[in-house]
Amino acid sequence: MNQVALLLFSLCFLPLSLTIAAPFPPPNNVSTTACPMDLNYVLKIPWNTSLCEKFRPSNGSDNESPKTSCCQALLSLLGIAFAQRLKETSLFQLPSLPVSTSCLQDFQSKLTSLSLPTNLVSSCFTPLQFVISPNICAEIESTQDWVAKVGLDTPLNSVCRQDLSDTTSCDGCALAGFQVQRELIAIDGNTSHAKPCWYFTILYAAGIVNEFGPESVGAVTCIFALTLDSQVDSGSDRRYGLVFGLTGAGVAVLVMTCLLGLYFWFDRRWRKKKVEGSNLGYGDDLEDLGSNQRVRPNTGSIWFKIQDLEKATDHFSQKNFIGRGGFGMVYKGVLPDGTVVAVKKIVESDLHGYAEFCNEVEIISNLKHRNLVPLRGCCMIDGDEDYDERGNQRYLVYDYMPNGNLDDHLFPSADGRMGNKSLTWPQRKNIILDVAKGLAYLHHGVKPAIYHRDIKATNILLDMDMRARVADFGLVKQSREGQSHLTTRVAGTHGYLAPEYALYGQLTEKSDVYSFGMVVLEVMCGRKALDLSSGSPRAFLVTDWAWSLVKDGKVEEALDASLLNDSDSVNSNPKSIMERFVLVGILCAHVMVALRPTILDALKMLEGDIEVPPIPDRPMPLAHPSFYGDRNNFSISPAQSGPQLHRGDMLR
Incomplete structure (x- = not known):
């Protein structure tokens, strides 16, 4: 799962600051208003309940307490229901305080069924924060208001529609979300509404735009940034897995022996053709066979392999995320020789073709000045290369600047x-x-x-x-x-x-x-x-x-x-x-x-x-x-x- 998008969505998703709310009314005072949302998915989705198992209401002294992590997870989990309701009714929030109270009580009952503490919801949320109001973000209450403010053709509609379970799609959807959020804040005119506007953006992306729906794996893990429990297999599944694994091991040894023979045979033929090609003057793909980097002519910069960049950035993990730059996400990385670099993963660019990208790299790599950030190298993956079905991707590698921007x-x-x-x-x-x-x-x-x-x-x-x-x-x-x-x-x-x-x-x-x-x-x-x-x-x-x-x-x-x-x-x-x-x-x-x-x-x-x-x-x-x-x-x-x-x- 894309760790960068997880971090960004989890940090920005809260529409209001987390406070310890007053407890809900006792059972004998429970409102008879029924909750219009179906929350049974809470028991079906294998979300990571360990975040809330040791929940303790914080005293306000530590902002990084388990309470914060648990409440973020619960809000993301609850957001799935709001996105589904938005899809069905075109309304972003609930119509009244009694309805909101009823839904939160229903939500707590589902969490209690999972053997989680009975004070989770009352400690994380107040019913009023989920009641519909024009004073939350750009006076938006429904999808009709949304369309009137930002129109039908937003970056979300083109980028967040597909399955978001892969890294590239999730990155693109995250950037589109930030772009729409900025537009909503500009329309609203009040930057203090940034979090509610982000909340609405997420609900719209999951409930209206994404074709697979709010409960799909891509929406749950990318849009709502929920961590799914990887240990969902039963004991019997593990026993079957062991049997199949031992049986397959013998077959694998035989298959690998044959594949290695084919590889060495093909490798000799490929090297021979490559030498013949270079003698004929075709030198564009010359590669240092003893190195993980290759130098292309006319650019003067190193062309990195994607595997090297993934290793340098720990597979573009959230701990190495630096920030967003023009058209992409920037990560800190360490090359094998110990050099610290900044790797920019370009998500959106004018430069779609190989020739255009090479020309851009050539321009940048030829700029040498004390007051410019030097380019160390780049990487490009074409869709026809069929590398993990990544599609077209561009990366630029710069010297790392330790004091930020x-x-x-x-x-x-x-x-x-x-x-x-x-x-x-x-x-x-x-x-x-x-x-x-x-x-x-x-x-x-x-x-x-x-x-x-x-x-x-x-x-x-x-x-x-x-x-x-x-x-x-x-x-x-x-x-x-x-x-x-x-x-x-x-x-x-x-x-x-x-x-x-x-x-x-x-x-x-x-x-x-x-x-x-x-x-x-x-x-x-x-x-x-x-x-x-x-x-x-x-x-x-x-x-x-x-x-x-x-x-x-x-x-x-x-x-x-x-x-x-x-x-x-x-x-x-x-x-x-x-x-x-x-x-x-x-x-x-x-x-x-x-x-x-x-x-x-x-x-x-x-x-x-x-x-x-x-x-x-x-x-x-x-x-x-x-x-x-x-x-x-x-x-x-x-x-x-x-x-x-x-x-x-x-x-x-």
């Missing part, structure tokens, strides 16, 4: 994985300069120029010395000399996308400069490029907020408070240098292309080699109202808002 340090997660220590001013300064140098190399150090298209904090990795390296070249585009690139497929991340690229598909080096400017402002201001959870009913853009402070002569207020509180940083580097970095970020992220500097000029401004020009007025974004408020709800007065932005002005 910039986003983890700027906006640490609640688990404290990167610690709570803020980046110092010298570290922030070096990171910004490193990214600028890496982009300058892509734009001006290679011919033709390369546009990254997805510069953002999560694509900036930090090495052992906390120096920045630009990563994720799965979206690169080579330009034609002196021309912009027009594309019908816009790739990138909202908040970092240049307006002319997002709206009109015009891609130039200035598109990367815009994204770079947003990263600079994130680093200097300590605020996300795009925040949908702020007090304003509209999205918060850090560039608008910082520009309004600069126009009011309050550029110091835009700086991250941790920079101003660090006396050593202020004394060794005057505030004027920090403010200069903020001004360069605003200039790079200007809405009009012509007013942005090139990355080379931006680098010179950052290093103080040339002066930062006066910050020009920013045309009002399309349908931009005036905002009024304090630091968090900033204001833009009519005098500051500049001229109205007309269609096409941003392209000039």
Whole structure:
């Protein structure tokens, strides 16, 4: 089973925080309302009941208590019934509190039949959390609401339809789920509803999309992330297995002897033909017979075998999962020589063909710069190779960056994985300069120029010395000399996308400069490029907020408070240098292309080699109202808002 998807689904599935709920009413007060869901499957599915056998309600002191694991398993188990009910009634949750209470009591009775503790359900859930409400996720209550919000053609409908019991299908469904969840959160406008939106996404995938139904093995193990008990065979089955095993062993010895003879005969013929082929000039498939790696011509990078990558990552296990990158999942791995690498398993890509993928690898492997993440090698499996029926798969192998990505340090997660220590001013300064140098190399150090298209904090990795390296070249585009690139497929991340690229598909080096400017402002201001959870009913853009402070002569207020509180940083580097970095970020992220500097000029401004020009007025974004408020709800007065932005002005 795909361990990565199991981890992601199990961690994200809870719609509400787990709390010890008040006990259900005693039996003599049980509501007469019948539960509309059939929960008999709880006794039939061989789920791992050991998670709940030693259940003890936690006292809140340990977040990793057995209670949490048990409650996650129970919620996944209960989700199967909700998905089946969604399929039958088109409703995501239950109609009333009495109905929810009745269903939870029925659920507990099934668990009691399995000799599990009688307080499981009351300790994990409250009946109210399963009652239908418009205030859970994007005002969705039924499948009709779902279709009205996200439409019928979602990534779930194309990726989660088939059997999900194999690794590749489950990975694809997981990524599709995250994509739909992000869309729902954007529609809802409240990031605190992320878990309920994920809950709805899972129910829709299992109940509506998947053709095999919520109780199928693929849905249970992948979508609901339930671990099935592998020891379901009876004693008699094991005895029969032993008899058949001993009988088959003798036959196997004879068969293997014959197969080995055939193998050595075929191997000699294959080697002979290969040598003859290479003498005739066909060298594309030359392979080092004493090595597990092969080098293909024209790329300069190592082509790994899939077996080597599986061994390095322990079969892409959840313990080696690093995170999600552009178009795929990233795992930590260790090669036989002890080298630590990051293996990116590409799930979705523009590069479907062998030639396209080889061309992409050739481009990446030829990029050599201190501030780029180097590519070590790659792997490709074609559908016609019939390797475990995997289909087409692509893998890229990079050097491992031990300090993670910039986003983890700027906006640490609640688990404290990167610690709570803020980046110092010298570290922030070096990171910004490193990214600028890496982009300058892509734009001006290679011919033709390369546009990254997805510069953002999560694509900036930090090495052992906390120096920045630009990563994720799965979206690169080579330009034609002196021309912009027009594309019908816009790739990138909202908040970092240049307006002319997002709206009109015009891609130039200035598109990367815009994204770079947003990263600079994130680093200097300590605020996300795009925040949908702020007090304003509209999205918060850090560039608008910082520009309004600069126009009011309050550029110091835009700086991250941790920079101003660090006396050593202020004394060794005057505030004027920090403010200069903020001004360069605003200039790079200007809405009009012509007013942005090139990355080379931006680098010179950052290093103080040339002066930062006066910050020009920013045309009002399309349908931009005036905002009024304090630091968090900033204001833009009519005098500051500049001229109205007309269609096409941003392209000039």
